Amino acid sequence: MTERELDAAGIHEPALRTAYTWCRGVNARHGRTYFLATRMLAPVQRPAVHALYGFARWLDDIVDEPDSGATxxxxxxRLSEVEERFLADLAEGASDDPLLTAVIDTASRYELEDRLFRAFFSSMRMDLHVTDYATRADLDVYMHGSAEVIGLQMLPILGAVSPRAEAAPRAAALGKAFQLTNFLRDVAEDFERGRVYLPADELEEHGVDRDRLSWCARHGRADAPVRAAIKEQIAVTRRIYAEARPGIAMLHPVSRPCVATAATLYSRILDRIEDADHDVFAGRATVSRRRRLAVACGALARTGLARIRHAAPIPAVS
Incomplete structure (x- = not known):
């Protein structure tokens, strides 16, 4: 399947094919829900999506999984050095670094703006010294670079039937909704790393602070105030999904089943948290493989029909 995707995308140079294949492997290993959704895309689209995922995951690991002795x-x-090299190579349109080759090729093919990558690097740097977000507005600054720009980068790859001014805010909102879902799923894991990705003032309305979260972490369960706070955060996240969903109809028909599937599967994580009575410390909420496949099978049928009906090339976003 990898060879078919690369051929469809017109990626023939051996080193470039190797770079894209590496990115695909990263996506398959670490982003199960996301990777499954990419199978709904046309083969020509998939390498670029894998490249963006691989790049984001690589930078995220520099921050979250540092080498021993790193400060x-x-x-x-390290991030500054990577950013400087990446932006220089991006300006050149090529790189001799195998880890950067694929994403720079993708950026060139789809004319992705360098400001989106700069914003991503900025948010990665925040993770090195920011451990709490006082307000929703503070969190939104971080999320623009870490989540919204991913939606904006994806938009040219997915194609759209609506003008950019209409589709872009919806794409950004979906990226934000996905990341908020991850934050809610990973409250306990992030707390172990010393981070809280939920607005402190909104948690405080329920009497939740770091001391209370620490108690929950020690006991392996969420108390009533924490569960109430998580319930409210889920409601906020669902409103962002509602804001984002009209954007799916603005995408090229071939891309809609993929994005709809991703939105459905990610929102199911919220369902699982609710099923656990909002106890995010008792275990990590996941969507079963059986459920993921059930959702994907229906989407695959819609994908095949869309490819037959819309065989023309996917248009660029204007």
């Missing part, structure tokens, strides 16, 4: 200062220096 916030050394990690910040």
């Amino acid at each position: 916030p200062r050394s990690l910040a220096q």
Whole structure:
């Protein structure tokens, strides 16, 4: 399947094919829900999606899975070096670094703006020194670079039947909804790393602070105030999904089943948290493989029909 995707995308140079294949492998190993959704896309689209995922995951791992002995200062220096090299190579349109080759090729093919990548690097740096977000507005600054720009980068790859000014805010909102879902699923894991990705003022309305979260972490269960706070955060996240969903109809018909599937599967994670009575410390909420496949099978049928009906090339976003 990998060879077919690369051929369909017109990617023939051996080193470039190797780079894209590496990105695909990263996506398959670490983003099960996301990877499953990409199977709904046309083969020509998939390499670019894998490249963006692989790049984001690689940078995220620099921050979250540092080498032994790394310090916030050394990690910040490492990120700055990577960003400087990446932006220089991006301006050139090519790189001799196999880890950057695929994403730079994707950026060139789809004319992705460098400001989107700069924003992503900025949010990655925030993870090195910001451990709490006082308000929703503070969190939104972080989320623009870490989540919204991913939706904006994806938009040219997915194609749209609506003008960019209409489709872009919806794409950004979906990226935000996905990341908020991850934050809610990973409250306990993030807390172990010393981070809280939920607005402190909204948690405080339920009497939740770091001391209470620490108690929950020690006991492996969420108490009533924490469960109430999580319930409210889920409601906020569902409103963002509702804001994003009209954007699916603005996409090229071939891309709609993929994005709809991703939205459905990610929102099911919220369902699982609710099923656990909002106890995000008792275990990690996941969507079963059986459920993922059930959702995907229906989407695959819609995907095949869409490809037959809309065989023309996917238009660029204007």
